[in-house]
Amino acid sequence: MKFAERLHAALINAGYEPRPSVLEREFNLRYWGKPLTLHAVRRWLRGEALPTEDKMLVLAQWLRIDPQTLRFGDEVPERIGREIDQLSALAHHERETLEAFLKLSQPRRRLVSEIILTFVQAEASQS
Template sequence: MLHIRGMDDKRRFAERLKQAMREAGYDPRPSILEREFNLRFWGKPITFQGVRRWLRGESMPSQDKLMVLAQWLQVEPQQLRYGAADDPGVGEPPAAWRAEISDEERELLDTYRALPEQQRDTLREVVTALAVASGVKPR
C-alpha cells in the first residue's frame, strides 16, 4: 500500500510540474526542463533522463532541486511538492525562498545564459572553486 501511495505522489508531482511549466510559458518536455533547470542550478547538472523521470512521475527531485524549480516557475515549493494546501497557514512565505536580485546580478545571469553550454560548465566550476577557496559551501 505504501509503495502505491508513493507512486501516486510522484505522478501527482509530475502533473503539477507539467502544469507549472505550462503556466510559466514552457512546453513540458524533458529537453526544455533539463536546459532551464541546469541554467539555474549551481550544483551538478541534472541529466535528460533525470528530468524525464520527474515528468513521467517516476521520481521526485530533492529539496534543493525543488526549490530551484519553484523559484524558476514562480510557484510555492510546498504547492509544487504536495499540491494546494487546505490550510493557508502551512508553509513558508514566498519572501523566504524568492530572493530579489539586483540589475547587475540580472545582467550577469543573462550573460551567463547566453554562453555556450561548455563555457557555462567551466564558469560553474570556477565559481565553485572560488567559493570553496573562500570557505563558502557551494549549494
C-alpha cells in the same frame, strides 16, 4: 504522478513546453549544483521520481510557484489549516488532555489510543 501533473502545469503556466529537453536546459541554467541529465528530468515528468529539496526550490523559484504546492499540491495546506481550526476549537480541558497525552511514553500512548478507539467503535455500534 501527481507531482508530474503539477510540474507539467507549472511549466505551461510559466510559458515553457513540458518536454524533458526544455526542462533539462532551463533547470541547469539556474541550478548551482551538478547538472542534471535528460534521463533524470524525464523521470520527474513521468512521475517516476521526485526532485530533492534543493532542486525543488530551484524549480519553484524558476516557475514562480510555492515549493510546498509544487511538491504536495493545494490540498495539503488546506488540510493543515482545517486541522489547526479543529484544534483551536477544542475546549480548554480537551487541550490539556491532549497535551498530557503527548507527554506519555510511546507504549502508554498506544494503550490510550486503543482504549479511545474501542470507545469510538462502541459508540458507533450503538448509533
